[in-house]
Amino acid sequence: MALNQAQQAAARASVREPLKIIAGAGVGKTETLAARYVEIVRGGLPPERIVLLTFTEDAAAEMRARVMLRLRDSEVLLPPHALLQPWIATFHGFAMRLLREHGFEVGLPPTPRLLNDDEQQELWQTIRAAVEAAAELPGGYTPLDHTTYRWDTDEAWHKVMSVLAALRRGGGTTRELAPHPQLAAQQTTTFAAHRAQLVPLIEHCFGCYTTQLHSRGVLDYDELLQAALCLLQVQPTLLDRFDVVMVDEFQDTNRPQLELLQQLQPTLQQTTVVGDPRQAIYGWNSARAESIYEFPFRANDGKRGATQDLTENYRSHPAIVQLANWALRGSELGALPPLVPAQERQRDRSAALENEPVVSLHLLPTIADEAALIAAEIVKLHQRGLDYNQQAVLLRSRTQLPTLTETLRQAGVPYTINGGTGFYLHWAVRLTASLLRLVADPTAAAAWAHLLESPLIGLSPTIMTTHDGAASPSQPRSFT
Known part of the structure; x- marks a missing residue:
């Protein structure tokens, strides 16, 4: 080029x-x-x-x-x-x-290994169960008072996990919990009254997690x-x-x-x-x-x-480039040099699109309605001579994918999926892999956790028992 x-x-x-x-x-x-x-x-x-x-x-x-x-x-x-x-x-x-x-x-170790998603989920479940078990002991560690906190266990734990995730992604340490923006943003009257309880819980879980990574000889992405x-x-x-x-x-x-x-x-x-x-x-x-x-x-x-x-855009039709520039007008991003459509993008469109707008906006109440409209548009354009492989659908979230693919299937529209969750990451395939892993190794904790939480059994993490002893963190390895 x-x-x-x-x-x-x-x-x-x-x-x-x-x-x-x-x-x-x-x-x-x-x-x-x-x-x-x-x-x-x-x-x-x-x-x-x-x-x-x-x-x-x-x-x-x-x-x-x-x-x-x-x-x-x-x-x-x-x-x-x-x-x-x-x-x-x-x-x-x-x-x-x-x-x-x-x-x-x-x-x-000479060949450091990354923690996979199932192992990470199992590890956090282990820590959670151990912390909650310790809270039930006389004089045990009680980081949260659920009655005065007015949260159920899952909501309180979700708050802890969201702050921990942001802290680790940002490369922070527990020393930065006090001024952490996510904690500050959650300063409701009730939360402020019990913040002194939540911070020690997060510090405790942070220590448990890093200690467990060390003991298992693995790393997570952070x-x-x-x-x-x-x-x-x-x-x-x-x-x-x-x-x-x-x-x-x-x-x-x-x-x-x-x-x-x-x-x-x-x-x-x-x-x-x-x-x-x-x-x-x-x-x-x-x-x-x-x-x-x-x-x-x-x-x-x-x-x-x-x-x-x-600034010369080779990818999009001039009308799309103009719309993008217009949408950012008046914002801080609008101060950047605007995109300019490349000369070769000025060519005529397919005859199948001759009377169609380049950009159109449809406001629909549900994802199912969106999928139905998209499928109908694809079929209409195909009937006018535009091949299926010349049409594409972009999704903001993979959660919309099952609804769209089922609608396309019912409409007789062939499709391929690029990006998103691949075949081997589909929940049914991952569950099958966990079952096969248990056949090969009945002691595989991550596979058991995946199976017990799956739709086949449906146990909540709060009632899953663990045996990893994660509630007693020793001095954790720290790279910070």
Whole structure:
């Protein structure tokens, strides 16, 4: 793919100062980053000294493929081993690779393992049951008074879990509980009166959880980044391996990811970030879209680095681009350079769409009504000559998927699912896997927990007994 003028400027910008690329939707940022990677290699830096970080495995795989293709076409001469394992990965993939190579230096096993979803759920159930059992003992630990708190057990536990999740995603510690924004936001009259009880409970559960991770020799995704940070602090010579760092989707970085970036590039002098605050989708993961505005955070020798805007949209019909620009008008995001439809997107549409609006809005009362309308529109356009494989449906949440797929099936519309929950993550498949695991190993606690909570049995976590002794945390391992 030939680069346009703005993409070329971004790809060829100096590597000796921070570069910020504001890349709107559909502007070819992946191709631009791949081209910049190749330009840096062409300038004499070996691929093993370049780190390129993104957010999903699919994005990392696509980036590796684009880089390899451009390197091949560039005819840059490299030794055979140079591209065997480029440092092009997600933040978590990069951290795991570092820990597999050097994790023994921070007390991890040679092959650290990530906690899977079932194991994590079983672990939290163990901790919850142990805490509640301790509360029933004479003089036992009583973090919550359910009567005065006016919550049932599940609601109180949900509050604890929501704060813990936000704390761990943000790279926080229990020392930060007092000023934590989620706690502050929940300061109702009743809550404020009993906050002194809730904070110790969260501290206790935090300690139990990290202790159990340590005893099982596993990491969760949050602990993974903290362990990598700890490793780089213990062995700063590892930083000598990397000269240039590039980060995709920078608007979605959270505090641990930013700390990892600044550990790799303390001055940010040879750092490239690509992002667009209009596409920030990881607020639930403690990401701060403001980071893209603030980069490079502080001036080194008075310079703020360079900024390059990519605005030419190759993906969408001009009317869609215009609508997106209009929707942001008057907001802070509207101050960004507007998207411009690429010239090749000005072509005529399919004859099947000749009398159809480019954008239309339908307000419907239920998800079932939405699915029925979508199925009817797909059938109508197919009858006019538009193939099924030229039509797509985007969903905001995977919870809508069963209703839509069943409606499409009833309408005789063939479909494939991209993204969302894959076949092996479907609840029925996972339940079958748990049953098979129990046949092979009747002592598998995670499989038992999954089975007992499933629709087959339907036990509540509050009445599931455990035997893990998680209510007595010793000094937990900490990477913070």
